[in-house]
Amino acid sequence: MLDLLTGQSAKPKTLRPHQARAIEAIRQSLGKGNRRVVCQGPTGFGKTLTAAKVIEGALAKGNRVIFTAPAVSLIDQTVSAFENEGIRDIGVMQANHPRTDALARVQVASVQTLARREIPEASLIIVDECHLRAKVIEELMDSREDVFFIGLSATPWAKGMGRRWQDLVIPCTIGELIEAGYLSQFTAYAPDVPDMTGVKVSKGDYAEGDAAEVMQGNALMASVVDTWLGKGQNRPTLLFGVNRAHAKALSEEFERAGVATAYVDAFTDTVERSIIERRFRSGEVKVACSVRTLTTGVDWPVSCIIDAAPTKSEMLHVQKIGRGLRVNPGTEDLLILDHAGNSLRNGLVTDIEHHTLDKTAPGERQERKPSEKLPRECANCAALHTGLTCPFCGHERKPVAGVETVDGELVELTPKRAKSEKATREEKQSVYSMALWMADQRGYKPGWAANKYREKFGVWPRGLSDERRPADQGFLNWEKSRRIAWAKSKQKGAS
Numbered sequence: 350m351l352d353l354l355t356g357q358s359a360k361p362k363t364l365r366p367h368q369a370r371a372i373e374a375i376r377q378s379l380g381k382g383n384r385r386v387v388c389q390g391p392t393g394f395g396k397t398l399t400a401a402k403v404i405e406g407a408l409a410k411g412n413r414v415i416f417t418a419p420a421v422s423l424i425d426q427t428v429s430a431f432e433n434e435g436i437r438d439i440g441v442m443q444a445n446h447p448r449t450d451a452l453a454r455v456q457v458a459s460v461q462t463l464a465r466r467e468i469p470e471a472s473l474i475i476v477d478e479c480h481l482r483a484k485v486i487e488e489l490m491d492s493r494e495d496v497f498f499i500g501l502s503a504t505p506w507a508k509g510m511g512r513r514w515q516d517l518v519i520p521c522t523i524g525e526l527i528e529a530g531y532l533s534q535f536t537a538y539a540p541d542v543p544d545m546t547g548v549k550v551s552k553g554d555y556a557e558g559d560a561a562e563v564m565q566g567n568a569l570m571a572s573v574v575d576t577w578l579g580k581g582q583n584r585p586t587l588l589f590g591v592n593r594a595h596a597k598a599l600s601e602e603f604e605r606a607g608v609a610t611a612y613v614d615a616f617t618d619t620v621e622r623s624i625i626e627r628r629f630r631s632g633e634v635k636v637a638c639s640v641r642t643l644t645t646g647v648d649w650p651v652s653c654i655i656d657a658a659p660t661k662s663e664m665l666h667v668q669k670i671g672r673g674l675r676v677n678p679g680t681e682d683l684l685i686l687d688h689a690g691n692s693l694r695n696g697l698v699t700d701i702e703h704h705t706l707d708k709t710a711p712g713e714r715q716e717r718k719p720s721e722k723l724p725r726e727c728a729n730c731a732a733l734h735t736g737l738t739c740p741f742c743g744h745e746r747k748p749v750a751g752v753e754t755v756d757g758e759l760v761e762l763t764p765k766r767a768k769s770e771k772a773t774r775e776e777k778q779s780v781y782s783m784a785l786w787m788a789d790q791r792g793y794k795p796g797w798a799a800n801k802y803r804e805k806f807g808v809w810p811r812g813l814s815d816e817r818r819p820a821d822q823g824f825l826n827w828e829k830s831r832r833i834a835w836a837k838s839k840q841k842g843a844s
């Protein structure tokens with residue numbers, strides 16, 4: 350076995366316990382004869398430091414190392430991070446980069462550059478964000494059996510990863526890092542559950558165009574801003590829209606409400622990005638809007654995440670929330686306003702666990718067991734939680750039919766269905782038409798009807814006709830009961 354990780358490198362005092370554990374776990378895995386090992390470390394794990402220690406160990410044994418980053422924009426920060434750890438012998442593989450040095454024993458490269466180059470000699474290749482499964486990396490893994498590969502990722506759950514990578518080590522979980530104070534506590538709310546029935550699914554996730562259409566419904570757009578104004582406490586906020594047009598539209602919605610925003614994505618150049626970052630850090634910009642694909646590279650002090658980009662991908666979900674889990678002075682906890690239903694669909698980020706790599710063959714359907722612990726809203730404070738007792742307000746959830754507890758956790762026996770799915774389309778249309786009719790009768794705006802509809806079905810109306818229909822007795826009774834409930838809640842609040 351190539352001894353990568355011992356030698357003069359060990360400076361345990363600079364490693365946090367989970368980082369030391371990671372290095373030990375990788376060492377043990379290599380000791381068992383594995384040559385392709387993935388280390389799962391959440392955001393804030395300190396993977397650059399961990400990688401630096403691994404590199405030091407390899408250099409000390411006379412090995413050459415390549416470190417690959419998923420984007421050119423990440424090269425410079427990686428190099429300076431390694432230099433801060435005392436690694437000097439670094440060359441960058443990128444056209445016209447001032448740090449080009451083919452003789453340096455550590456080469457830092459983006460996967461894009463690597464794809465176009467002769468790969469230099471190396472005993473070890475460290476692959477950052479290995480869940481992205483870059484083609485050039487996989488080809489290298491196939492052709493260079495002599496080289497050791499160490500993959501780093503917060504979410505190494507991509508389909509088929511286990512067909513090339515041999516072992517997964519998990520030195521710590523998000524929950525453990527929160528517990529130890531290295532990551533933020535968080536509270537998640539799901540103020541909207543978008544109706545995704547009928548939305549096209551492509552490669553396992555919602556098709557962008559369809560998802561954007563659902564999320565651009567007027568009522569949903571307004572709800573994002575209203576919720577933030579009500580719950581957001583003016584926190585520095587990162588917003589995810591489905592795509593650029595959707596994120597821009599949301600940003601305009603915020604601007605109309607007097608909230609300063611900025612737009613940033615993977616294509617925002619470094620100069621503009623640093624200007625936006627400065628304005629964000631100073632509080633001049635409150636809500637930074639982006640798209641669901643922005644999951645790396647923005648490490649600003651965020652204490653609220655608005656998620657308006659529905660996904661079925663646990664990886665994307667965890668990566669997005671990860672943007673807000675770092676502990677920043679003054680903003681020790683994270684508020685998640687999930688307008689996309691992602692936490693309900695995929696689970697809270699502390700509950701998503703996989704202990705092995707996926708071995709699905711290309712073309713085969715990935716068997717993915719959904720998280721056993723899906724959270725639900727607390728009836729009292731609306732925070733999402735699993736289990737019977739709300740950790741935020743202490744409210745006790747009553748076990749209901751079709752649900753039982755396993756190990757103290759509430760587990761639904763039947764798949765969760767949105768309220769809206771139980772009603773037929775005809776029923777939904779009928780309620781919406783009656784609500785529109787009533788809005789006309791009373792001189793309310795059509796938005797009132799959309800709100801009534803959402804009260805009833807838990808989702809905003811979508812794809813329905815706006816024909817009017819006189820309200821029947823059932824609707825009148827229901828609408829009246831809502832008004833009484835509302836009046837009572839007001840009285841309670843006033844007394």
Ligand SMILES: [Zn+2]
Pocket residue numbers: 727728729730731732739740741742743744
């Ligand atoms: Zn509660």
